[in-house]
Amino acid sequence: MKSNRPFQILIIVLILITVAFAAVFFLIEKKKSKVEKPAEVIAAGWLQFKMGEYKQAIKLFQKVLDGVPENSDEQIQALYGLGCTNWLKLPGGDKEKAAELFNEVIKRAPGSDYDAWSMLALVRMLHMVPADQTPDYPKVRDEYQKVYEKFPDKIAGHEAFIYMIGAYLAAFTKEDAVIAKKKLDEFLKAHPDSPFVSSAWGLCSRACETLGDKQGQLDAKLKELEKREIDPANPFMDNANAYWSIAVVAEFEVGDFETARKYYKLMMKEYPMERRNFGAMRALERMDALEAKLKAEN
Amino acid sequence: MVVYVWALISVALYRYNEAPPGTITLRISHWQLETGVRDGINELAKEYQKTHPNVRILQEAIPEGTYGQWLSTQIMSGTAPDIIEMGMIPYQVMLAYYNRYCFVMTPFVNKPNPYNKDNELANVPLRNTFKDGMAAGYVNELQEYMAIPLSSFTVRVFYNVDLLEKLTGANNPPKTYREFFDLCNKVKAMKDEKGRNYIPVVGSKYHFGIWEGALCEMMTYKVLDKADLNRDGVVGNDEFYIAIKAGLLNFDCKPIAAKYNMVREIADFCQPGFTGLSRDEGVFLFAQKRALFMTTGTWDALSLQEQAKGNFTVGIMDFPMPTKDDPAYGDVVAGPRYENPGLGFNYSVTRTSRNPEVAFDFLLFMASKKSNEKLNKIIGWIPSVIDTEIVPFLNDFKPCFTGIYGNFNVWLGGETWIRWMQLASLYQVDPNFTFKQLVEQFEPFYKEKGYDDFMEQKKNNKRVIPVNERFLTGIRSQALLSKNDSPEANSFWIKYRTQTRDRQVFYEIWVSTQMHWVNEGPPFTNEYGPYEYSPELLAKIKERVKKEKK
Numbered sequence: 001m002k003s004n005r006p007f008q009i010l011i012i013v014l015i016l017i018t019v020a021f022a023a024v025f026f027l028i029e030k031k032k033s034k035v036e037k038p039a040e041v042i043a044a045g046w047l048q049f050k051m052g053e054y055k056q057a058i059k060l061f062q063k064v065l066d067g068v069p070e071n072s073d074e075q076i077q078a079l080y081g082l083g084c085t086n087w088l089k090l091p092g093g094d095k096e097k098a099a100e101l102f103n104e105v106i107k108r109a110p111g112s113d114y115d116a117w118s119m120l121a122l123v124r125m126l127h128m129v130p131a132d133q134t135p136d137y138p139k140v141r142d143e144y145q146k147v148y149e150k151f152p153d154k155i156a157g158h159e160a161f162i163y164m165i166g167a168y169l170a171a172f173t174k175e176d177a178v179i180a181k182k183k184l185d186e187f188l189k190a191h192p193d194s195p196f197v198s199s200a201w202g203l204c205s206r207a208c209e210t211l212g213d214k215q216g217q218l219d220a221k222l223k224e225l226e227k228r229e230i231d232p233a234n235p236f237m238d239n240a241n242a243y244w245s246i247a248v249v250a251e252f253e254v255g256d257f258e259t260a261r262k263y264y265k266l267m268m269k270e271y272p273m274e275r276r277n278f279g280a281m282r283a284l285e286r287m288d289a290l291e292a293k294l295k296a297e298n
Numbered sequence: 299m300v301v302y303v304w305a306l307i308s309v310a311l312y313r314y315n316e317a318p319p320g321t322i323t324l325r326i327s328h329w330q331l332e333t334g335v336r337d338g339i340n341e342l343a344k345e346y347q348k349t350h351p352n353v354r355i356l357q358e359a360i361p362e363g364t365y366g367q368w369l370s371t372q373i374m375s376g377t378a379p380d381i382i383e384m385g386m387i388p389y390q391v392m393l394a395y396y397n398r399y400c401f402v403m404t405p406f407v408n409k410p411n412p413y414n415k416d417n418e419l420a421n422v423p424l425r426n427t428f429k430d431g432m433a434a435g436y437v438n439e440l441q442e443y444m445a446i447p448l449s450s451f452t453v454r455v456f457y458n459v460d461l462l463e464k465l466t467g468a469n470n471p472p473k474t475y476r477e478f479f480d481l482c483n484k485v486k487a488m489k490d491e492k493g494r495n496y497i498p499v500v501g502s503k504y505h506f507g508i509w510e511g512a513l514c515e516m517m518t519y520k521v522l523d524k525a526d527l528n529r530d531g532v533v534g535n536d537e538f539y540i541a542i543k544a545g546l547l548n549f550d551c552k553p554i555a556a557k558y559n560m561v562r563e564i565a566d567f568c569q570p571g572f573t574g575l576s577r578d579e580g581v582f583l584f585a586q587k588r589a590l591f592m593t594t595g596t597w598d599a600l601s602l603q604e605q606a607k608g609n610f611t612v613g614i615m616d617f618p619m620p621t622k623d624d625p626a627y628g629d630v631v632a633g634p635r636y637e638n639p640g641l642g643f644n645y646s647v648t649r650t651s652r653n654p655e656v657a658f659d660f661l662l663f664m665a666s667k668k669s670n671e672k673l674n675k676i677i678g679w680i681p682s683v684i685d686t687e688i689v690p691f692l693n694d695f696k697p698c699f700t701g702i703y704g705n706f707n708v709w710l711g712g713e714t715w716i717r718w719m720q721l722a723s724l725y726q727v728d729p730n731f732t733f734k735q736l737v738e739q740f741e742p743f744y745k746e747k748g749y750d751d752f753m754e755q756k757k758n759n760k761r762v763i764p765v766n767e768r769f770l771t772g773i774r775s776q777a778l779l780s781k782n783d784s785p786e787a788n789s790f791w792i793k794y795r796t797q798t799r800d801r802q803v804f805y806e807i808w809v810s811t812q813m814h815w816v817n818e819g820p821p822f823t824n825e826y827g828p829y830e831y832s833p834e835l836l837a838k839i840k841e842r843v844k845k846e847k848k
Contacts, residue, residue, distance in 0.1 A: 039779075046775040051398050081775070088768045113778070128764055131757040155791075159798060166803040170810040195791065199799040206807060229792045233404060234441065235425065235433035237796065241530070248529045252831065255839045273699045275636050276531035279522070281700065282632065290831070294843040 035067030038074035045081050054089035058082060076109045080118060087125060095125055116156035119147045123160065127167070141167050158196045161187055165203045169210065177210035198227040214253040221246050222259075240274045243267040247283065257287045320352055322653050324660060325379035327358040327372075329365035329386055330643070333601040338676035339664075345672075346663050353656060362386055373399050373648070380651035381661060384445055384644050396437055396444045400646040401654055403443040406662075407432060413666030418685065427667070427683050434641035434682075441773065441793055445644035446661045448670060450680040452639035452695055453508050453595045455618070456602055459611040461590055465496065471615040475513075475560075475627065478591075478618035482567045485590055500592035501568025502580030506726070508593045509564050513617040515704030517556040517630050521547065522705045523829045527820045528808075533705040536755065539748050540815050542741070546822060549737040549744075554706060556630045558725065558733045565726045573727050581605075593617075596695055600678025603691065614695070636701035641682045711751040714744050752816055759809045766801040770794060 035041055045060035064078035079101055087098035102118035109115050123143040129135050144164035151157030161183075168180035184204045187194070194200065205220035225242045247263035250256040264280035271277070326339065336359055343355035358379055360368045366386040372378040373395060384392060384400075407425040414420055414427065425432035425443070434447040457471055465485050472478040482498035489495055499509070525533045525541035533541075541547040565572075569583065584592040585605045594602075599614070606612045619635050620627035645664075647657045663669055671686040680688050680695060688695075708718055718740060725736050773794045780787035815821070826832050831839070 043779055046772065046779065049775070050772040052394070053398075077778075084771050084775075088764065088771060117774070117778075124767065128767060131760040159795075162799070162803055166806055170807050172810055172814045195795055196799075199795070199803060202799065202804065206804075229796055231441075231789070231793045231796055233408065233425075233443075233789065234438075234793070234796075235431040235436050236438055244531055245529075252529070252829070252835065255831075255835045255842065257839070273638055275638065275699075275703055277700050278633055278636060278702055279531055290839065291843055294840050295847060297840075298844050298847050 035064050035074075038064045038068050038078070042074065042077050042081060045078075045085075049081070049085055052090065054085055057085045058089075061085065071108050076105055076112065076114050079105045079108070080114045083118060083121065087121065099125065113154060113156070116147065116151040116154045119150065120156045120160050123147060123163075127163065135167070137167050137171055140164075152190075155195055158191065158194050162196050162199050162203065165200070165207075169203060169206050172210070174211060177207045181207040181211065195229075198224050198229060201227060214249070218246070218249050218254050218256065218259070221249060238271065240267050240271045240276070243270075244276055244280070247280070251283060251287065257291065260287065321354055322352055322656050323354045323356060324381065324651075324653065324657055325356050325358060326381040326645070326660075327360060327365075327369070327379040328383035328643075328645075329360055329362040330383070330597075331359055331361060332597055332677070333604050334677040335359070338673045341676055342664055342669055342673050343660075345669065346660055350656075350659075353660070355660065369395075373650075376650050378648045378650050380653065380657040381645050381647055384646050393437065393439050396442075396646065397440060399649050400444055401649060401651075401658070403435065403446065403647075403658070406658070407443045411662050411666055413663050413669065417667050419667055419683075424662070424665070427665070428641060429639075429682060429684055430641050435644060439769070441769075441797065445646045446665050447641035447644045447682045448664055449596075449643040449674055449677070450639050450641050450682050451596050451643075452637060452680075452697065453512050453593060454695060455591055455593045455615050456584070456599075457591045457613045457615060458584070458587060458589075458606075459613040461496075461587055461610065462613070465590070471613060472618050473615075474624070475618045475620035476624055479563060482591075486567060490588065494588065497567075497569045497583060497589040498591060499564060499567040500580045500584050500589045501565070501572025502575040502577055503573055504577035505580045505593055506565070506568065506572060508595075510561060511704070512593070512635070513619070514557045514560040514564065515706060516619065516635050516702050517560060517627060518553045518704050518706040519632055519702035520553045520630055520705075521551070524551070524827050525705070526828050527815065527822065528811075529828050533707050535707045535710050536752065536812050536816075538705075538707040539710050539744075539752050540812065540820050543745055543748070543816065544819050546820065546824060546827070549741045550734070553630045555733060556627050557704075557706060558736070559626060561726065562729070562733070566729065571727070573723060585609075596679055596692060599692060603678070614691075632702050634698050634701040636699070636703045637697045638699060639680070639695070639697050643679075643682070708744070710744075710748055711755055713747045714751050717743055717747070749816070756809055756813060759805075763802065763806070766797075766805075770798055770802070773797065 041060050041064050045057045045064070048054070048057040048060060061078045061081040064074055065082065068074040068078070083098045083101035083105065086094045086101060099122060102121050105114050105118040123140065126143060127135050127140045141164050144160045144167065147160035148157045148164065151160075165180045165184060168176040168183075181204065184200055184207060188197065188200055188204070191197065201220050201224035205217050205224060208214070208216035208220055221242075225239065225246065228239070228242060230239070231237050243263040243266050247260045247267070250263065251260035261284060264283050267274055268277045268280050328335070328339075330336075336357055339355075339357055343357075346355065347353060369378070369382060369387065370391075378399065382400075384396070387395070408423045410421055411419065411424045411427060414422070419427050428434075428447060429450060430447075432443060432447070435443050435445040437444045455471075462468055462471065465488055466481055468481070472481050485496050485498045487495075521533055521538075522531070524547045525537050527537045527540060538547070542549070569575075569589070572580070580592065581594075581598075581602075583589045584602075587610055602612050617635060620631045622628050622631060624631065645661055647654050647661065651657050664673060665683060667683050667686060670681045670683040674681040674686070675689055678689060678691070680692055709715055721736050721740050724731050725733070773790060777787055777790035777794050780790055822828055
């Protein structure tokens, strides 16, 4: 029988060459997929997200996810970006996929900022229901509470707390307002310098209003103003609303004309172009007239 | 063949002279065909070229009727001009265009305008050099500065000075509504040499809207006292509906009745069938010296003067407000008319621009104190930049910042809106259709169908929440990607927190409050309105005053 050996050797050589080529291509591809500046690609992904180019955003986040070391900061950031984009993309967000991605972040980076933001995102998905439905408020509140309890010192934790209180007050019942007020008192005591402290005071004022505690409503409004953050670059954001709101509560709910006068006047002085200045002027005249009348009667 | 070669060479030479190699050509588009606008921009372009000889600026002035379509086509095909005047498209589309196709200007607004280096604004941040703090260029939905406003606008009443003197012997225009009313009644009965009646007031769909918005609407200020349920100083369409539904307010209340009485009076001074006429047809009547008064904005001031040149003198007066002793309107007019002129003539730089830095630089040049003053002087408009001089003709456009404003907000949506438009239009043109009939036909309909519109509006309010979430996620990403504790990061976080509070947390509470009020009733009664002291509070104040007296 004729030996088939040369043919076998040829086959083996061909296989080896193929494997070698495959290995070289694999290495080249791997090198290619490695992302050199992941931070820049992530930033580009978010820019695409902001511009509404969700497919592009997903592509960029995915590129980073595949091209950086496992569980690196960049990979976690890319996972979070992918989660947000899948959740909020148009048309038709994919909540299931987003939840998977957020859970992956929570699993891979426990205790990190992105863990907190991902946990908050999962609750936000639960809270935001179609326009003709009402959120399952008790469940939503519980979930916000869990985020706050897990991250009491992180911004995401404080934001979750604020959303939770909002979910109590949106229900518009006295019972819920009582719970909200109690939780707010504890929060304000524990975190007097929270970045969300002004919002917390604003919610406190709202809770007092529902409970009929008018002085509490005014006091909380004053605290809200004291701690208020103003975005200096936003020409529509100023204290005129806050001044007007304090003055009106002081005048019509508490009868504290001194405070009312102070804030009506502040608005007129600091915002001379504010259209409610005429109303403020009327209010000053109204209070003067009432006091004069009452003095005359006495 | 020779001619063909000669033509080719001519075109090539012309092109070369027009734009030699290295020339940067900027295209700027707008819809302002009014007198002076193109001249003004050309003049500024020439000025700019003195210091930037390699820059050529080409204007593309497109009629406003087609500007929106033209702009969309240009943007979609990637051939948009470098600088565009943004507008003439639906607001939501405009937002999308800003977001996707225009450069953000926020990074530049806190730096001084280099073209102000020789004046008192040298160290003033760009945004503070505008009369409104550059609010007109700020897009709240995007929380970014997207455009630079170049002019200020407001509306006034223009009149034919010669005709006024000829018909009434008066040298000065009427100052109060009663004077205006009496004068118009007199003029209405007079005829010209051809036996045609003089028209006291120019009417058209465009012109009448200004009369209604800037004068008649003021009569409704005191609706605030009944319907400003959240006491924020403004009556929203939702509050208006809740107040009507709860019986706190009626359509035949004094302020609303006064507004529509005035609408009828002014409509009767306009030419018959005016609602079917266009803006140009209205202006034609004025230019022909057949009409005495016409209302429009500063944007038309110079064009009107040009049209009247050598023919008659154009005068400008403020809207004649009723005085407190006016027999018909005295008790609803609480004060003068509030007016805060808005800035406009907004320009953005497109992302498809090959030279965005140069485009932005040219905009800065036009927004400098000296150039802005010059530009607006040529156009005959009011500059957008502070401390600038205006042409004497426009001196009468001084705004009034302490005054009353309208609070009639019936625009709830859908069916009620259409019904109101039908009835209100009929009321304007048919003197036999009385205000009483208008109210009788509309109020029951509004109360019933308005509930569906209200609920749909609340659904729309809820639909905004995911949109806001998308927006907030974008800002959060910027904050998270910025260097910890850097000024940039702090700025993003402040923006993030304030917008989270306003757009999501408090917004949801406000929507649910309105739902509560519409179903359970608002927290006020006919006896105790939003701006009235409750009996308990009065007793408390009385006690305090008594103690203070002792």
